Amino acid sequence: MLRFMLVLMSVLLATNVYAASVDIGFNDNSFQLVYETPISDDEYGTSLLNGRFLYNGDEDTKLGSVGFDFVGEPGNISGLKVGAGVKGYAGRTDHDVDFANLGLGLRIDYTLGQLRGLGFSGRLNYAPKVFSFIDSDRLFETEARITYAVMPKVKLYIGYQNVRLDVDGRSGSMTVDDSIRIGFVGTF
Secondary structure, three states: OHHHHHHHHHHHOOOOOOOOEEEEEEOOOEEEEEEEEEEEEEOOEEEEEEEEEEEEOOOOEEEEEEEEEEEEOOOOOOOEEEEEEEEEEEEEEOOOEEEEEEEEEEEEEEEEHHHOOEEEEEEEEEEOHHHEEEOEEEEEEEEEEEEEEEEOOEEEEEEEEEEEEEEOOOOOEEEEEEEEEEEEEEEO
16 A cells, blocks of 8 residues: 555656755654645645655554645734645554555744744544454544744755554544654745
C-alpha cells in the first residue's frame, strides 16, 4: 500500500510548476518529512497534494500518507487560511499492527502580521470505521503548531502531533505517534 501511494504521488507531481514546500520535523526519537505542492491556484483558493513519511522509534511506527487539501482565505481576515481535505494512511506500528485508513480532515493556518511572522496552525483528520482497513477500526490525528517566519521562504516551528488508532478486536485505542517536534518548512 505504501509503495502504491508513493508511485501515485510521483505520477501526480508531474504537473505544472507552483511553489512547493518541504517540512522536516524531528525530536530525539522520531522524524517526519512532508512534501506539499499546489495542483491548482485561482481566486477561489488552492488545491494541494501532499505526501508524508513518519518514523517514531518510541512506538515502533512507520507511517506514510498521501492527501488532497483544498485551502482558501475566508472573508477579510488577513493571514487566515482554512481548508478541508482527504488523506490516505498506510503503516505499521508496534505489536505487528498494520493499518490502512482514509481520513477526512480540516486545517487552519493563521499568521499574525502585526507580530512579524508569528503564526499558529492546526490539523485534524478522522478516519471512521467504514474507511479503515487491515487491522484498524478508526484513526484520529491532531496537530498544533506555533510557527515563526525567519525569512519569507522559511518558517521554524514547534509542534505537537498525536495519532491514535483503534485496532480491530481490541478495546481502547493505541498510540501511533505522540510527539513534540521542532522543525522548519521551506518553500521553493
